[in-house]
Amino acid sequence: MSDTTQDGQVLTTQDGRPLKAALGRALFREKLRAFLLVAPLLIFILITFVAPIIDMLHRSVENSIVEETLPKTVVALQEWDPGSGEVPDEAVFAALYDDMVVAVDKKTHTRLGSRLNYEQSGISSLFRKTGRRIKRMDEGEPLKDQFLAADKKWGDVTTWQVLKQFSPAYTGGYFLNAFDAKLGPEGVELKPADERIYLFLFGRTLFLSIVITLSCLLLGYPIAFLLAALPLRTSNLLMILVLLPFWTSLLVRTSAWKVLLQQQGVINDFLVWINLISDSGRLVMINNQTGTIIAMTHILLPFMILPLYSVMKTISPTYVRAAKSLGANDWTAFWRVYFPQSVPGIGAGAVLVFILSIGYYITPELVGGTSGIFISNRIAYHISSSLNWGLAAALGTLLLVAVLVLFVVYDKIVGIDNVKLG
Amino acid sequence: MANNRGAAVMYDSVQKSYDGESLVVKNLNLDIPPGEFLTMLGPSGSGKTTCLMMLAGFEPATHGEIYLNDRPINNVPPHKRGIGMVFQNYALFPHMTVAENLAFPLQVRNVGKAEQAEKVQRALDMVELGAFGNRRPAQLSGGQQQRVAVARALVFDPELVLMDEPLGALDKQLREQMQYEIKHIHENLGVTVVYVTHDQTEALTMSDRVAVFNDGIIQQLSTPDDLYEDPQNSFVAQFIGENNKLNGKVVGVDGEECLVELGDGTQLKADKVNVSAVGDLTTLSLRPERVEFDTNDTMDNLVNGRIEELIYLGDHIRVRMNVAGNDEFIVKVRNRGEKRKLHVGETVQVGWAMNDCKALDAVA
Numbered sequence: 001m002s003d004t005t006q007d008g009q010v011l012t013t014q015d016g017r018p019l020k021a022a023l024g025r026a027l028f029r030e031k032l033r034a035f036l037l038v039a040p041l042l043i044f045i046l047i048t049f050v051a052p053i054i055d056m057l058h059r060s061v062e063n064s065i066v067e068e069t070l071p072k073t074v075v076a077l078q079e080w081d082p083g084s085g086e087v088p089d090e091a092v093f094a095a096l097y098d099d100m101v102v103a104v105d106k107k108t109h110t111r112l113g114s115r116l117n118y119e120q121s122g123i124s125s126l127f128r129k130t131g132r133r134i135k136r137m138d139e140g141e142p143l144k145d146q147f148l149a150a151d152k153k154w155g156d157v158t159t160w161q162v163l164k165q166f167s168p169a170y171t172g173g174y175f176l177n178a179f180d181a182k183l184g185p186e187g188v189e190l191k192p193a194d195e196r197i198y199l200f201l202f203g204r205t206l207f208l209s210i211v212i213t214l215s216c217l218l219l220g221y222p223i224a225f226l227l228a229a230l231p232l233r234t235s236n237l238l239m240i241l242v243l244l245p246f247w248t249s250l251l252v253r254t255s256a257w258k259v260l261l262q263q264q265g266v267i268n269d270f271l272v273w274i275n276l277i278s279d280s281g282r283l284v285m286i287n288n289q290t291g292t293i294i295a296m297t298h299i300l301l302p303f304m305i306l307p308l309y310s311v312m313k314t315i316s317p318t319y320v321r322a323a324k325s326l327g328a329n330d331w332t333a334f335w336r337v338y339f340p341q342s343v344p345g346i347g348a349g350a351v352l353v354f355i356l357s358i359g360y361y362i363t364p365e366l367v368g369g370t371s372g373i374f375i376s377n378r379i380a381y382h383i384s385s386s387l388n389w390g391l392a393a394a395l396g397t398l399l400l401v402a403v404l405v406l407f408v409v410y411d412k413i414v415g416i417d418n419v420k421l422g
Numbered sequence: 423m424a425n426n427r428g429a430a431v432m433y434d435s436v437q438k439s440y441d442g443e444s445l446v447v448k449n450l451n452l453d454i455p456p457g458e459f460l461t462m463l464g465p466s467g468s469g470k471t472t473c474l475m476m477l478a479g480f481e482p483a484t485h486g487e488i489y490l491n492d493r494p495i496n497n498v499p500p501h502k503r504g505i506g507m508v509f510q511n512y513a514l515f516p517h518m519t520v521a522e523n524l525a526f527p528l529q530v531r532n533v534g535k536a537e538q539a540e541k542v543q544r545a546l547d548m549v550e551l552g553a554f555g556n557r558r559p560a561q562l563s564g565g566q567q568q569r570v571a572v573a574r575a576l577v578f579d580p581e582l583v584l585m586d587e588p589l590g591a592l593d594k595q596l597r598e599q600m601q602y603e604i605k606h607i608h609e610n611l612g613v614t615v616v617y618v619t620h621d622q623t624e625a626l627t628m629s630d631r632v633a634v635f636n637d638g639i640i641q642q643l644s645t646p647d648d649l650y651e652d653p654q655n656s657f658v659a660q661f662i663g664e665n666n667k668l669n670g671k672v673v674g675v676d677g678e679e680c681l682v683e684l685g686d687g688t689q690l691k692a693d694k695v696n697v698s699a700v701g702d703l704t705t706l707s708l709r710p711e712r713v714e715f716d717t718n719d720t721m722d723n724l725v726n727g728r729i730e731e732l733i734y735l736g737d738h739i740r741v742r743m744n745v746a747g748n749d750e751f752i753v754k755v756r757n758r759g760e761k762r763k764l765h766v767g768e769t770v771q772v773g774w775a776m777n778d779c780k781a782l783d784a785v786a
Contacts, residue, residue: 321480322513324500326527327578333501336526340517 053400060393063171066163069112070099074167082161087154093143097134104131118388119173119182120162126153174394198378198395202402205375208292209357215297216304216353217346224308224345228315242305250299254366257295261286261367287369295367296357303356304349311345347414355403375399428457428614429491429581431477436486438472446472448638450486454616456581459608461617461625464635465661473635474584474618479503490582501530506575506583506613510590512567514559520546520570521555527578545573548607565596572604576611585617589624601627622662626650634658650709655696656782659707666713666751668706669784672697680781682706688746691722692781703784710740710754712778715770722776727751728769739764745772 011019067074072095080088103109113127133150137143147154165183166173173183180196181188190196223242227235245253260266268282277283285291315338323333361376368377375395382392410416431454438447447469454460462470475481477488479500487494495503514523524542533541546552549569559567568588575583585604589597605628608615619625625632626646634641634649634657642654653659656667673689674681680694682704690706697704717724727745738754741764745751753772755764764770 316511316513318509318511318513319515321478321500322507322509323515323526324480325478325503325505325507325584326530326574327501327504328526328530329499329501332530337515341515 056393056396058393059390060174060397061170061172062390063166063173064169065112065115066167067169069103069108070096070163070167072096073099073163077160077164077167080160080164082157082164085157087144087157088160090142090144093147093154096147097137097139097143100130100134104134114387116162116166118177118386118391119166120158122153123159123162126151126159130154174390175398177391178394178398198375201373201375201378202398205358205399206402208289208296208372208374209354211293212296212300212357213304213350213354215293216301217350219297220301220304220308220349221342221346224305224312227305227309228312229317239309242302245299245302250362251366253299254295254363257291257298257367258286261291261294286367287372289368289372291367291369292364292372292374295363296360299363300353300356303352307348307352308342308345311348312342315341343414347410351407351410354406358403359399427581427612430454430456430489431582431614431616432489432492433473433477434487434489436473436476436483436488438469438476438481439484445484446638447476450640452633452640452643454614457612457614459605459615459617459628459630461619461629461632462635463619463622463625463632463661465620468635469638470618470620470633470635471586474586474616477616478505478507478584504578504580504582506578506580508571508575508583508585508588510587512559512571512588512591514567514570514574516559518558519555520551520557520559520562523559523570524555524574524577527574531578541577545577546570548576549573549603564592565600568592568596568600569603572607576607576613580613582614582616585615587619588617589619589621597621597624598627604628626662634661636661652695653707653780653782656705656707656785659780659782660785664710664752664754666706666708666710666748667785668708668746668748668751670704670706672700672702672704672781675700679776680704682781684746686747688725690725690779691776692779693777695780696782704781705783705785707780707782708774708778710752711738711756713753713772713774715753715755715764715772717771717773721773723779724771724773726769726771729764729766732764732766743772 013019013022073092076092076095077088080092100109103112109127109131110124113124116127117124129151130147137146137150144154153159165171176182176188178198180191180199182191183189223238227238227242230238258265262268263282263284263286265286267285268277271277272279272282285294319337319341320333323337324330328336358374359376360374361380364372364374365377365380368374376399379392379395379399382388382395407416431452433450433452436447436450437445439445450469450473452473462473464470472481476483479495479498483496487496489495490503490505514520515526518526521542524545525538528538528541542555543552546555549572551566551569551573554562554566554570559570562570568591571588575585588604589600592600601624604615608628617625617628626649629646631643631645632649633643636657642649642658644652649658649662653662659665660667668682668684668690670682670684670690672680673683675694675697678694680692680697681689682692683689692704692706714721725745727743729741729743730749731742733740733742736757738756741753741755742749743751743753
């Protein structure tokens with residue numbers, strides 16, 4: 001079909017308006033109504049989901065605090081060559097004095113100190129100490145000597161190197177930190193082995209998430225199979241049992257695992273009572289990886305069972321009957337005919353559980369001890385305790401990227417259209 | 423291909439109950455000789471599908487024994503029975519291609535690759551889908567899927583093939599075509615076929631014998647023509663083909679014939695089929711195409727009736743009449759382009775032979 005007639009004229013309505021324009025007008029109200037229907041959710045998602053993510057991405061590279069607190073020093077430092085090995089000259093110190101007077105007046109110098117302390121420990125106290133001494137300094141005398149007298153770290157080239165390195169408004173420093181790396185004299189290098197933590201934590205988070213996903217699949221598949229095979233009345237009853245955990249608080253469930261799994265807990269007591277283990281050989285099942293895996297598998301199990309169930313429900317039992325009538329025994333009928341048709345459910349469940357677990361926080365925090373915590377616990381630590389929000393944002397961004405990359409890989413291997421939630 | 427390589431099936435006093443309170447199948451005894459095309463026909467809930475499922479092995483018999491080639495098979499699991507089966511919705515495996523679907527029964531029997539390919543191709547050619555091996559079932563039309571399902575049930579050379587309402591999902595034209603194809607495949611291969619349907623035309627077209635089920639009991643087991651010409655009871659007469667029923671009472675019996683008086687006093691001669699003595703209530707069964715408007719005195723039964731409605735159907739005209747107080751009396755008149763026209767409201771005489779009128783058990 002073409003929108004022009006044979007003589008090349010644009011098709012028009014009876015009163016001569018172009019047909020497409022008329023159609024657009026006719027459908028405008030419908031489109032507007034459709035948009036208004038989704039608008040509340042759209043706005044909600046923009047405010048509570050998209051905006052925080054953009055803010056987080058921004059925070060992971062944002063670094064205007066140095067420029068804002070020490071504007072003159074940053075300008076003066078542009079002349080200085082950090083590779084020279086020399087402490088900057090009097091002009092820089094003069095600029096620093098001017099900036100510090102203003103900063104101390106506004107009490108912003110301690111904030112800058114804490115910020116730079118993430119990069120080089122000791123700078124926080126340097127700024128606080130200098131802040132106390134700044135009022136006693138004499139503008140007439142050489143300021144370099146007075147600063148050095150206030151704290152001899154001002155005579156240390158690395159202090160100035162850090163200051164100059166982080167003077168731009170945007171920095172990759174948080175990301176380097178998140179990769180256990182730093183910018184040394186020869187460019188990017190890994191931190192000393194005993195200071196590395198994040199790559200290891202990322203690795204552990206991925207590993208434990210995979211283990212949790214697999215154990216959810218192993219436990220959830222037979223249950224979903226049973227639910228799909230049973231008559232509706234019975235399966236509805238069982239489905240309530242599957243959903244029951246959703247009705248209890250996450251915290252309560254996690255605490256229950258603490259009661260069950262701890263060394264003086266129910267399971268250990270029982271095992272000792274039946275003489276399977278000795279009293280001194282009680283199993284350590286909590287505050288380590290085992291605890292995290294057990295508790296999180298339990299909590300995320302419904303997210304595996306539900307998509308599996310909804311896919312299995314659509315697999316007609318006649319397929320298995322047909323396979324059997326064609327000569328397949330129970331196992332072959334299941335493996336060659338039933339299982340391949342349930343793969344979309346496995347895909348959906350696995351993606352759901354994996355993505356939920358990779359960002360899980362509360363359960364590893366409560367039952368994970370030190371060996372069972374996830375990267376998200378470290379992010380929470382930087383948000384609420386160390387207040388290094390930039391690093392937290394960088395770690396969060398990396399987590400987001402990791403999930404997206406895994407998603408793409410999953411799409412390449414399994415195919416995203418092979419995921420069905422029901 | 424060799425004829426009559428089919429299996430013999432025997433149901434020996436088989437009963438089936440699902441809940442322990444009522445019987446779905448009541449004492450079924452049925453002998454199916456090798457190579458026969460037997461149809462189990464009946465309304466839904468009559469127990470016909472249950473009988474098929476017991477034969478396939480998906481439902482255990484509550485009582486009695488089923489024999490396949492004189493071997494009891496109650497304790498043989500379905501996959502060891504070697505029975506081909508075509509399901510209602512085909513049950514083609516959606517994640518396999520057509521060729522893989524057909525190769526499946528051969529693979530589980532450990533047939534060699536070369537032989538597999540050859541048998542699959544031969545089966546596909548048999549149903550005229552030779553070029554469709556690489557398609558997925560979803561890419562085929564309903565009729566094509568149906569043929570694949572038939573080919574798959576036959577590819578491993580079973581001696582017995584079960585079909586559970588295989589044509590139910592097809593439109594009328596395709597259904598008729600498939601009926602002939604299945605019939606011809608059966609004739610060529612000589613396998614035994616047990617076919618379940620609720621469609622009487624299907625049953626009459628294809629079968630050697632038809633078992634009419636109702637209420638868990640075989641009401642009549644006959645060849646299609648017997649079933650139509652000589653129904654043994656009112657249910658069969660009603661279920662197979664169209665049928666006029668006239669309720670009355672037996673007032674006279676003479677050997678194989680009887681005299682029946684209808685509610686309005688009309689007396690009719692009928693074949694004594696399912697009544698025993700004078701005084702029995704009965705329902706007369708009369709096929710609409712056996713009633714004539716061109717009456718003559720040699721006819722056994724002559725009645726006057728009023729024409730209520732005329733429906734023109736091309737090859738014939740359906741005339742709804744009020745005869746002896748029954749205004750659902752249907753007469754089919756072949757359209758011969760006759761001069762004589764029938765008119766609504768006209769009272770005319772109709773007649774039929776005694777042999778076409780069967781005195782059966784009374785129904786309400």
